[in-house]
Amino acid sequence: MSPVLYVVGLGPGAMEQITQEAQGALARATDVLGYDLYVTRAIALGIPEKTTIHMTDNREELDRARHALELAMQGRIPVVVSGGDSGVFGMASAVFEAVAGGPEVWRDIDIRIIPGVTAVLSVAARLGAPLGGDFCVISLSDNLKPWDLVARRLRLAAEAGLVIALYNPRSRSRPGQLDLGFATLREVLADGTPVAFARAIGRPAEQVEITTLARARGESADMSTLVLIGCAHTRVIERQGQNPWLYTLRRVP
């Protein structure tokens, strides 16, 4: 049997939003590797009793990927876990970066990426149907790319009329960037464009705030928030005593 490595997306948080395929991979694990938040979730979802746990800090992604590849070569069955989908700002890319820079034999490993429900999908489901048209997913963090590029992407996405989902909108080390991002978007989009702040969707601390681009403030977001900015065809349905629904027209006149 060729060595095997699983990279698994655990979904947005609610236990029942994991796929059976992901659950099946966890059940085979001899080793689980990941950021402690996600490893804890994997344990709660169910892994074999003798599985070795490797919790690491969120910033050591490439080291964790190499470690998992080495475990696979030793005949273990490592499972690297991410929240949401591992291919969307998760561990999958780090694993292939490690393969590209690693020994030739790592290319024979049977790397199985198990997709999951990424945050933008669970947030959209909670809000209504804001992704009814074309959309984009952008990480606002400048840890991995220059801020100028982030701002340029925001502007072009808005000019294209894409609904915009922002991952990693704010952190303690980047308190002001989301407001800069809103300022960039205001140069292109109408003041009334709907904006949603969706925090910890699918988890007990879940919170939703719906506002407009003119009123949107960065302080409404934290590390666990996904920010969704509508387009010219995003509509609001008001409801009594509840958050309004957002949806984007399928048809552009």
Place this chain on the structure above:
Amino acid sequence: MSPVLYVVGLGPGAMEQITQEAQGALARATDVLGYDLYVTRAIALGIPEKTTIHMTDNREELDRARHALELAMQGRIPVVVSGGDSGVFGMASAVFEAVAGGPEVWRDIDIRIIPGVTAVLSVAARLGAPLGGDFCVISLSDNLKPWDLVARRLRLAAEAGLVIALYNPRSRSRPGQLDLGFATLREVLADGTPVAFARAIGRPAEQVEITTLARARGESADMSTLVLIGCAHTRVIERQGQNPWLYTLRRVP
């Protein structure tokens, strides 16, 4: 109890890629509504024996949505099914369009959108990690928007350096548009930009073709294909006797 309506994403095709939450909604259905392909899949996944089946043509989305809302008002538990995620070119948006244009009481319906793994995620997982950076999802169909807008979005997305996932790339009535799309992208992106054609991923007829933008031809796609176009930071890892892996660098220098 207030009236309830489920809108459920069944995932990309493989049975084990559905979430437990979606499976739970199907188990409660008194009525299942959807395009015949997805209703058939829902039946295979498991619905109660006495559930009423409403199969309809793919083009009658707004009628189907209204029908489901009426069933909910009658105290039934209708479940509208889509492939992948219902919020991404699926039924969710049609349901809210129907609500917006329907009687006020429909706003009291407890509409539960159950997210699923949409095609771009399962395709990316099969290819490696091509969504490692920022990306966008665009429907190439001009059934619902003018072609000029599609072309403009492609150009701006390429200028922004987003990885591009194309849904509905080609149909019998639109045989030439994908080639027009490639021509537009070639004005912005390098000839060597990786392009993947991923057909029926997760189903028995699964097929993957990886090429470059210079060599990409529309005839490689059909209705069941998702086309993924990389960006300047998308890399190829060659492997002996197998499709290469694609991944996009997390870090933009």
